Amino acid sequence: MAIHPPFEILAPPLRVPRAFPDELSAERAEPLGALIDRALDEVLALYPEPLRSAERADLARQRFHLAQIYRPGARIADLGGGIGLLSPACAALGMEAWLIDDLGDSVNQRFPIDALGVHRRAGVRVLATPVLGFGAHFDDASLDVVTCIESIEHWHHSPRPVMEEVARVLKPGGLFLLAAPNAASALHRSKLLLGRSNWSRFDDWYYPEEFRGHVREPVLADLLRIVDELGLERRAVFGRNWLAAPRGWKRLALAAADPLLRPFPTLCKDLYVLAKKRASGAAAPR
Numbered sequence: 001m002a003i004h005p006p007f008e009i010l011a012p013p014l015r016v017p018r019a020f021p022d023e024l025s026a027e028r029a030e031p032l033g034a035l036i037d038r039a040l041d042e043v044l045a046l047y048p049e050p051l052r053s054a055e056r057a058d059l060a061r062q063r064f065h066l067a068q069i070y071r072p073g074a075r076i077a078d079l080g081g082g083i084g085l086l087s088p089a090c091a092a093l094g095m096e097a098w099l100i101d102d103l104g105d106s107v108n109q110r111f112p113i114d115a116l117g118v119h120r121r122a123g124v125r126v127l128a129t130p131v132l133g134f135g136a137h138f139d140d141a142s143l144d145v146v147t148c149i150e151s152i153e154h155w156h157h158s159p160r161p162v163m164e165e166v167a168r169v170l171k172p173g174g175l176f177l178l179a180a181p182n183a184a185s186a187l188h189r190s191k192l193l194l195g196r197s198n199w200s201r202f203d204d205w206y207y208p209e210e211f212r213g214h215v216r217e218p219v220l221a222d223l224l225r226i227v228d229e230l231g232l233e234r235r236a237v238f239g240r241n242w243l244a245a246p247r248g249w250k251r252l253a254l255a256a257a258d259p260l261l262r263p264f265p266t267l268c269k270d271l272y273v274l275a276k277k278r279a280s281g282a283a284a285p286r
Contacts, residue, residue, distance in 0.1 A: 036066045039092035043085055046118045051111060055085050061242045062086055065149060068236075068274055069177050071095070074144035077169070079131045079162070080151025083113055088122035095145075098125045100134040105212055132157055135165030143169045149179040150270070153214045159226070167230040170277040176232060179272045182239075183217035186257075186267040220266050223273045232275035239268025 040059055047055050062085045077098040078087045090097040103113055113119055119126055146166045152159050166176055188198035200213030241258040243251045261268045
């Protein structure tokens, strides 16, 4: 795989948890849930406070992500993952992890990724570049997994060129996990009924020189159309209701509503589509 990053942070990886060496030994291997939890715990310990508390509140979400995409020894690129847990946890699980992000959010000013050191110590390769040009750094069919989790809604350019590159760099059988906040969630619908905006906070939109908030939140039909037009095979659709706040009534309310809303993804706060690249020559269903 030819890689030509504009900026890399490389480091020896953390101690790698024991993964499944093959299907025959899977019964004797550590259960996947325990494997993921141990990797997350190892990575979480690398974060300083107050980031550690914020990332701890995100553990359930990242555990869910890893359960969908984990493949022993896989090469994975995470688009727009920032300084979060996903890419370092993938590296701790023994995957070859790449983070692609322009690192321009305000949190990156407070916690520069090279000074933070979490990704470097976990062994993540960091490409500090806009996602629009990420494909230039990867050959055709060179990645086993690509993730784009709650990033697409921030892009000020069309996502189509990026999505087409995702399809190109994935190996046949490779996985693509695409996630975004749901523009038509029950939460947004209730806000509109009360006359409140379902978009970014006024202060975040109006005052900064550069707006980094949500440009366009999709609905489930949008995400499905993206993977269909790429010729990828739909594997699963999920609706979830995550809230990053570590405590408070909002978190409790969402936790109570989540099991009731999950059977109805179009009402959930967070949407996921898991897709797979078809084998070479396989045609998409009509």
